[in-house]
Amino acid sequence: MTLSVYFAFVAASLVLAVAPGPDNLFVLVQSSLFGARAGLLVVCGLITGLVVQTLAAALGVAAVVAANPALFWGIRILGAAYLLYLAFMSWTHPVSDAARPAERMSNLALWRRGAIMNLTNPKVQIFFLAFFPQFVTRGAGGLQTAVEMTILGVTFMGATALVFGLIALGAGSVADRLRTSRVQFWLNRTAAVIFCLLAAGTVIAD
Numbered sequence: 001m002t003l004s005v006y007f008a009f010v011a012a013s014l015v016l017a018v019a020p021g022p023d024n025l026f027v028l029v030q031s032s033l034f035g036a037r038a039g040l041l042v043v044c045g046l047i048t049g050l051v052v053q054t055l056a057a058a059l060g061v062a063a064v065v066a067a068n069p070a071l072f073w074g075i076r077i078l079g080a081a082y083l084l085y086l087a088f089m090s091w092t093h094p095v096s097d098a099a100r101p102a103e104r105m106s107n108l109a110l111w112r113r114g115a116i117m118n119l120t121n122p123k124v125q126i127f128f129l130a131f132f133p134q135f136v137t138r139g140a141g142g143l144q145t146a147v148e149m150t151i152l153g154v155t156f157m158g159a160t161a162l163v164f165g166l167i168a169l170g171a172g173s174v175a176d177r178l179r180t181s182r183v184q185f186w187l188n189r190t191a192a193v194i195f196c197l198l199a200a201g202t203v204i205a206d
Helices: 003-018 022-034 036-059 061-067 069-091 107-119 123-135 142-178 181-204
Strands: none
Touching (some): 003 123, 022 142, 036 123, 069 181
16 A cells, blocks of 8 residues: 555545534534533544444454344344434433533443444444455455555544544534523434434435
């Protein structure tokens, strides 16, 4: 893999991270609900999921999942169910203490939300299998391919962390300034609807 190919991958990764999708929308919603700090913790969870996804792609596990329709759909159903659970939690979230809602959730809980969101989306694995090989040296051996896939995965994580981190900081800062009980009420309702749409997209979209 040459430097020109690598930098092309960096540019493509940044564009893909900015493009609207389930993960950055998830960060936007969580940051709006719970603040910038909570959003950053969710981003850390998403990146942790990408670590696992990268290893799975490099080791060939993702190919096994993609070739097994039952396993693939099982993971999708789990992801949709988790999003519906978050929708229910958002809809029923109390607003009487909305001034500092992030304190109601531990760091681990926020990180776990991001990790589960990423790991229960098998489309990420399919994306890695379709996208990464375009930048891997053609004709490379198994070890070199695994190494290059890992490098690309780490780079993709960095681009994702940068873009998603900025989204978390921006959305969290705006939400903190506007946070009132009434605003929090409608944020909760909006988040619930978005989570339901994401759940439907997880199951319906090809």
